[in-house]
Amino acid sequence: MQIAIGLLGVFAIAAFGFMADLPASQPAVIEQVDIERYMGTWYAVASIPTTFERDCARGTTAEYELLENGQVQVTNTCYREDGTPFQAVGRAWVPSPDEPGKLKVSFVSLFGKWFFPGDYWILELEPNYSYAVVGHPKLRYGWILSRTPTLPEATLQEIFGRLEEAGYSRSQFRRIDPQEPAVT
Numbered sequence: 004m005q006i007a008i009g010l011l012g013v014f015a016i017a018a019f020g021f022m023a024d025l026p027a028s029q030p031a032v033i034e035q036v037d038i039e040r041y042m043g044t045w046y047a048v049a050s051i052p053t054t055f056e057r058d059c060a061r062g063t064t065a066e067y068e069l070l071e072n073g074q075v076q077v078t079n080t081c082y083r084e085d086g087t088p089f090q091a092v093g094r095a096w097v098p099s100p101d102e103p104g105k106l107k108v109s110f111v112s113l114f115g116k117w118f119f120p121g122d123y124w125i126l127e128l129e130p131n132y133s134y135a136v137v138g139h140p141k142l143r144y145g146w147i148l149s150r151t152p153t154l155p156e157a158t159l160q161e162i163f164g165r166l167e168e169a170g171y172s173r174s175q176f177r178r179i180d181p182q183e184p185a186v187t
Contacts, residue, residue, distance in 0.1 A: 029140045030169040032104040032124045038097070040132050042067045042075070045148040048134075048159065049176045053144055055091050055110070060084040061180035065148065067095070077108060082183055095123060104128075126169065127162070136162055142170050152181030 047063035050056060056063065059081030066078040075095040082088055093110035094117045097103050107120035121144075127136035134154060137146045147154070147162055154162075163173045 028170065030124065030126050030138050030142070030171075032102065032126060033128050034104065036103045036125055036128060037132075038075070038103070039069060041128075041135075042069050043150070045135065045150065046152045046181055047081075047146055047179050048149050048152075048154050048181070049147040049178045051143070051145045051171075051175045052177055055079060055089075056081065058083050058089060059179070062183035063179050073097075075106075077110075093117070127165065134158070134162075136166065138166075138169070138171070142175075145171055145176065147176070 043066070045065045045067070047056075047065065050063070052059070061082050063081040064079070066080070068076040068078075070076055073096070077093045077095050079091045079093075080088060091110050093108055094112070095106045095108040097106055099105065104125040106123040106125070108123045109117035109120040111118045122139050124138050124140060125135055126138045127134075129135070132150070134147070134149045137144075137148060139145065145166065147159065163176070166176075167173055
C-alpha cells in the first residue's frame with residue numbers, strides 16, 4: 004500500500020511539473036497550408052536556437068522537399084563561426100489532416116523509422132508564402148522564416164509584436180546573420 008501511495012505521489016509530482024511547464028495558452032496555428040507551396044528554401048531570419056542551431060553563426064536555411072509518401076524531407080544547413088557548414092537531415096509529416104499547420108519533425112532515424120519527433124507549428128504564413136512564423140506549443144522554440152535572406156525591419160518588428168502576444172518573449176529570439184561565409 005505504501006509503495007502504491009509513493010508511486011501515486013511521484014506521478015502527481017511529475018504531472019504537476021509537466022503542467023507547470025505549459026504556457027497559460029498555446030499559440031494559435033494556421034488553419035490552412037498548401038504543402039506544395041511551402042516546399043523550397045526558407046532562410047531563418049531569427050530563432051530561439053535549438054541544440055542543432057547553437058553552433059550556427061550565419062547563413063541558416065531550411066530546404067523542404069515533398070516526398071512521394073507525403074512526408075517532407077527537411078535539410079537544415081548553417082555555417083559555424085569558422086565558416087564550416089553544418090547540416091541536419093530529417094523528416095516532417097502532418098499527423099492529422101484536420102490540423103495541417105501542426106507538423107511533427109524528427110532528425111533521428113533508425114532502420115527507416117523516425118524517432119523522437121518534435122512539434123513544428125506554423126503560427127503565421129504570409130498569404131503569398133513570402134514569410135512564415137513557426138513555433139512550439141510550449142514556446143520552447145521559434146523561427147521567423149523568409150523566402151529571402153532578410154525581412155524589412157518593420158515587418159520583423161510586427162512579427163515580434165505578434166509573437167509576444169502569443170506568449171513568447173522577444174528576448175528569446177536571436178537574429179541570424181544571413182550571409183554565408185566567403186569561400187577562400
